Every structure is written in C-alpha cells, then in structure tokens.
Amino acid sequence: MKTSEGTIDKMKRIPRDHKVRRFHQAKWDEPVIFELSQPGERGVEVPPVEPQIVETVGDGISQLPDSLRRKKRPNLPEVSQYRVIRHYSRISQEVLGSDFNVEIGQGTCTMKYSPKINERFVRSPKMAELHPLQDESTVQGMLEMTYQLDLYLREISGMDKFSFQPGSGTQALFTQASIVRKYHESRGEGEQRNEFITTHFSHPSQAATAAVKGFKIIYVPADENGYPDLEALKGLVSERTAAFAVANPEDTGIYNSRIKEFTDVVHAAGGLCCYDQANANGLLGITRALEAGFDMCFFNLHKTFSVPHACGGPATGAIGVTAELAPFLPGPLVDFDGERYFYNRDLQNSIGKVRSFYGVPPAVLRSYAWVRALGADGLKEVAEIACLNNNYLYHKILQIRGASAPYIQGRRLEQVRYSWQQLKEDTGVTTYDVQRRMVDFAHHYWTSHHPYVVPEPFTLEPTESYSMAELDEYVAALTHISQEAYENPEIVKTAPHNSTGHRVLESVLDDPNQWCITWRAYLKKTAQG
Known part of the structure; x- marks a missing residue:
C-alpha cells in the first residue's frame, strides 16, 4: 500500500456502516506467462496418434507444402498445470469487473448483469x-x-x-x-x-x-x-x-x-x-x-x-x-x-x-x-428501469460538490456524460485523478471519447441491473472523493493507494514505437534498446 500522507488514516476513519466500501485489492508481483517458462515443464502429455489415423493421413506434416511449414517450433511457454493455475488465479485477483463490483462506470458500453445460465448454455x-x-x-x-x-x-x-x-x-x-x-x-x-x-x-x-x-x-x-x-x-x-x-x-x-x-x-x-x-x-x-x-x-x-x-x-x-x-x-x-x-x-x-x-x-x-427469458413485457421493463436508475443517479450526482451535467437540464435517458470541471478549477483534481481514486473503493468509471467535448468528463450508465442501495454505494464513493479533493487533494492526486491500478502515460498511446503487442515484439524492442 502506498503511504501518502493521511491516506491510511483516512481509510481507517471510514465507519463500517458507511456506504463507501473499505477495500484493498490483492497485488502480486506476477511475471507474464513467458517469463514463467521452464524448459521441460509441461501441463499435459499429448497422447500418441492412433495407428489407424497415421495410416489414413500420415504424420500430418509431410503432406503440407513447404510454404505452410514452420522453419522452427513456435516459442510457446513450457509451464506446469499447477504453475498455470496459480498464475491466472493471481491475475484474476488484480482486476475489477461487472461480477466483482458495481460496474456502472463504463458509460456508453452498457455493462449489465449477464445471467449465468446463459454461460452454461454456451459452454455446453x-x-x-x-x-x-x-x-x-x-x-x-x-x-x-x-x-x-x-x-x-x-x-x-x-x-x-x-x-x-x-x-x-x-x-x-x-x-x-x-x-x-x-x-x-x-x-x-x-x-x-x-x-x-x-x-x-x-x-x-x-x-x-x-x-x-x-x-x-x-x-x-x-x-x-x-x-x-x-x-x-x-x-x-x-x-x-x-x-x-x-x-x-x-x-x-x-x-x-x-x-x-x-x-x-x-x-x-x-x-x-x-x-x-x-x-x-x-x-x-x-x-x-x-x-x-x-x-x-x-x-x-x-x-x-x-x-x-x-x-x-x-x-x-x-x-x-x-x-x-x-x-x-x-x-x-x-x-x-x-x-x-x-x-x-x-x-x-x-x-x-x-x-x-x-x-x-x-x-x-x-x-x-x-x-x-424476458419476453416483450420484460424487455420494456428493462428500458423503464434503466431510465429510472439513470435519472436517480443523475439527481444524486448533481448534489455532489464540483460535479455537473452540461447541456439540457432535467431528465436524461439511460446514461449521462458528467463533468468535474468545477472540481478541477477549485482543487486541481482532474477526472483522471478521480478515476484512479475510485478503484481504491472497488469502483471504476469511464471518462469519454476523445476529443473531450465535455470538459473533465465522466460517463455513467447504471442499466437495469442495479438496486438503489448499489447506486447509493457508488454515489457515496464519488461524494467521499469530492470531499477529499476539497480537504486534502493530494490523496486523490496520488491515487490509487489500495488497488493494483496504476498511472498510465497517455503519451505512450500515441507512440507506436513504444507499443509491444506481442511477447516477440517486446523481446525485439528491449534487445534493440
């Protein structure tokens, strides 16, 4: 955990019955899967091909034209089952998602609950x-x-x-x-x-x-x-x-x-x-x-x-x-x-x-x-609840100090693009700062498409999936962060403190020379460096 001045004390002072959830995410210094590779390790032993298949199609390689054959074996990691399970289990503890937290913050992307029975269907x-x-x-x-x-x-x-x-x-x-x-x-x-x-x-x-x-x-x-x-x-x-x-x-x-x-x-x-x-x-x-x-x-x-x-x-x-x-x-x-x-x-x-x-x-x-499963009436109810949830959230967020919703006032439909412009002018805290601080409370929100037409934006869409209590929890986190921004803005500016989230260098996103899409590309670029 980072120890920015006042951060730990601030978290400890949150009452247990407060809607802001006390949270600390697991953090593992976990290498990428290629770095875990050990020569000779394997997760499964592939059985030999049955003789009848060999008699029918041969070895499966010799009939391929030379242009389709690899000159050398692919550089795949050699990792045991146990090591693979630990690796991906640890990584799964370092993420936020709609099954883990109140995910209303991916505005314009409609993150809603997906019935688990449907997952059973597709995995059949x-x-x-x-x-x-x-x-x-x-x-x-x-x-x-x-x-x-x-x-x-x-x-x-x-x-x-x-x-x-x-x-x-x-x-x-x-x-x-x-x-x-x-x-x-x-x-x-x-x-x-x-x-x-x-x-x-x-x-x-x-x-x-x-x-x-x-x-x-x-x-x-x-x-x-x-x-x-x-x-x-x-x-x-x-x-x-x-x-x-x-x-x-x-x-x-x-x-x-x-x-x-x-x-x-x-x-x-x-x-x-x-x-x-x-x-x-x-x-x-x-x-x-x-x-x-x-x-x-x-x-x-x-x-x-x-x-x-x-x-x-x-x-x-x-x-x-x-x-x-x-x-x-x-x-x-x-x-x-x-x-x-x-x-x-x-x-x-x-x-x-x-x-x-x-x-x-x-x-x-x-x-x-x-x-x-929903039928015609259920689909209409989805729309009605989504709009109800959004307008409830809209009403609550406009009461938070430093937050606003530009353009027409009153009712919105299923989402709203809000602004922290006033918060930035008053405290120097930006929407990116608030975004990083939100993950300290197991929440996330999305800012906006570029270019930013709405200044210091954040876009929320609660969908039909969430209850009033869950929306209140999300609003409580935003309210708490606003209060921090006005009382001790460094807590927000140096976030995250309790999460594995990190600070992204935005300039890198516009520089292809710094991208490494694959492990092979990473090795090539680090070797050149």
Whole structure:
C-alpha cells in the first residue's frame, strides 16, 4: 500500500456502516506467462496418434507444402498445470469487473448483469464444439436460434432483415457505410453522393468508418442544449449527401425526440439514414428505428442484449435493414424455407463478407436466451428501469460538490456524460485523478471519447441491473472523493493507494514505437534498446 500522507488514516476513519466500501485489492508481483517458462515443464502429455489415423493421413506434416511449414517450433511457454493455475488465479485477483463490483462506470458500453445460465448454455459441448464448416444439416439448432433472434430484432426495431456477421459495433458501422456506398452505386450516384453527415456527440466510429469508405465527413453542430441543430442540418444536405448517421440518445445521454424531422430532411435530399443503436437499453419496447425514419440500424449484442464484453470480444453488432436494402447485406444470411434452416448466399448486390464465417454464435445464443427469458413485457421493463436508475443517479450526482451535467437540464435517458470541471478549477483534481481514486473503493468509471467535448468528463450508465442501495454505494464513493479533493487533494492526486491500478502515460498511446503487442515484439524492442 502506498503511504501518502493521511491516506491510511483516512481509510481507517471510514465507519463500517458507511456506504463507501473499505477495500484493498490483492497485488502480486506476477511475471507474464513467458517469463514463467521452464524448459521441460509441461501441463499435459499429448497422447500418441492412433495407428489407424497415421495410416489414413500420415504424420500430418509431410503432406503440407513447404510454404505452410514452420522453419522452427513456435516459442510457446513450457509451464506446469499447477504453475498455470496459480498464475491466472493471481491475475484474476488484480482486476475489477461487472461480477466483482458495481460496474456502472463504463458509460456508453452498457455493462449489465449477464445471467449465468446463459454461460452454461454456451459452454455446453453442443455449442462449444461446433465448427463453422459443419454441414448445415448438423447445425439446424444453431441456425434456428439465429433465425429466431433475427425475427425478434425485426420486431424490436421495425427492420425487415438482420445479419449477425459484424463482430463489433464499429464493424457494424463500417457495414452501414459499405451498404450506403453500394446502394448509391447501384443507382448510378456513387461518385455524386460522397458526403456523410454525422453529429459531434455520436460515437467517433461513425465518422471513422465512413471515412474508410472514402466519404467526406460533415458534422452537424449541437445547439445550446446539446441537441443536433436541425436548421444546420437543412443547410448541410444536398445532392451530394450519401447518408446521415446518428446515435439517439447520443453519447451524452440526450435523446432527440424530433429525430423524425432529421431523417425526413435527409430523405428529401436523397440520402439514407443510419441509426447507431449500440446502446438501446433505454428504448426497448418504447421506440423503434423504423418509425423514426431510419433505413438501417444496429444493436450491439454485447451491450443491450446482455452478452459480456469479454475484454473487447467476441462481440456482435447485429445490423438490420429495410426490405429495400436487404439485398446489400453481407452474406450469407440465415433463412428458413418452412422445413430447414440454411445459409442464403443468393444476394446479388451483397457488399460481401465483413467477417470470416457468420458472426459469433455464442453471442447470438446468449442474446436469444436473454430475449426469450424476458419476453416483450420484460424487455420494456428493462428500458423503464434503466431510465429510472439513470435519472436517480443523475439527481444524486448533481448534489455532489464540483460535479455537473452540461447541456439540457432535467431528465436524461439511460446514461449521462458528467463533468468535474468545477472540481478541477477549485482543487486541481482532474477526472483522471478521480478515476484512479475510485478503484481504491472497488469502483471504476469511464471518462469519454476523445476529443473531450465535455470538459473533465465522466460517463455513467447504471442499466437495469442495479438496486438503489448499489447506486447509493457508488454515489457515496464519488461524494467521499469530492470531499477529499476539497480537504486534502493530494490523496486523490496520488491515487490509487489500495488497488493494483496504476498511472498510465497517455503519451505512450500515441507512440507506436513504444507499443509491444506481442511477447516477440517486446523481446525485439528491449534487445534493440
């Protein structure tokens, strides 16, 4: 434990009945797995190949062409089972996660409770041992669940067909931009319609993926309340407009109830409208993309539909489109002819695959189980409780000294982007300082996308998973840290004290020369140094 002046005493003075949880995380000086390698150690002895297999396929190596054979064995760690168990058990004690703490702090990412029965489903050999190259006749159950989830998402969104091929929200946005490009090309307007309109408060991937497809990016500014400016949009659309892509609610948590007026303006100019519904947790059973005037939308199954993020994957950005755009979807699609489920590859205008094989079946299965368990009424209740929790949290945080929520005041939807700007001006404590101090109480929060439009931001989304008591615990930690900032800011500025968290050098993130993505890259770079 660090011993910054007053830190230990400060922790000891927290009453046991206080909502701020006394916490100290385990810390192990644990090497990476390659550094634990001992020549000759092994975790399992691979049995010899049966003689019948050898007679049929040989040794499994000699038939490979030279170009596919390794010149030397892979540099894999040699580690015993016991050492492996200790290694990963120790690492697991040094992390925070949604199964461990009140995880409302990953705003815009919808960290919610994932029913453990769904994990049993996906770990069943019937699922875990499936192979993407199996014959369709052997995977009818998985294809049926995929098709049924397609039908459910159609009802939830109003769209006419879904693909589960995109492996993330950003890849779904790329798929939307690809469909926009292909659609206009099919109408002979591919070169003419080269402008892609989005908003400042939509996810940055909206602009990034469209730029990859060669579009010129145009931003709709926000008005004084944080809403996209409708009059500004009217001045931006033209015969060059290819599409309008927007999140609603945007990443600030502000919901634009006039969104149909925006889509009408774009349609009048001949453009398509793309809905980013990665976070639809406050909309289920209440609003739909179709009635809002959108031609396509996508849902992140690893957010709204309860699939764990799993440290960035595997994920699924399920993309849905109207009947007019269905022929452009990435193929194959899963269809049903009344007797069997099959991959439909007869898509004449398909943009082609955006991912190998067909998405991530475990993510589809978890979402299917979650939707079936809740039903239509349950999905709507998810949205209602998520909005209730968020507005309760919103009310509480605005009472904390130094905290604010820029733009329109009153109610928000399922999340809010807050600001510690006043706290910084008063005490010098930044949002990064508060973030590091929060882990001392077994909590975490996310700041914001770059560039920071809201100064000193922190973005919270409580979802439907948490009780009032758990939200109060989270607010109590923020309140406690605010008090520390005003009374003894060094406690916050030198955090963390009770956690394995550390201080990241932000400059390194922009310098590829300091990145080591693999162990081999690390060895090369340290050898050069």
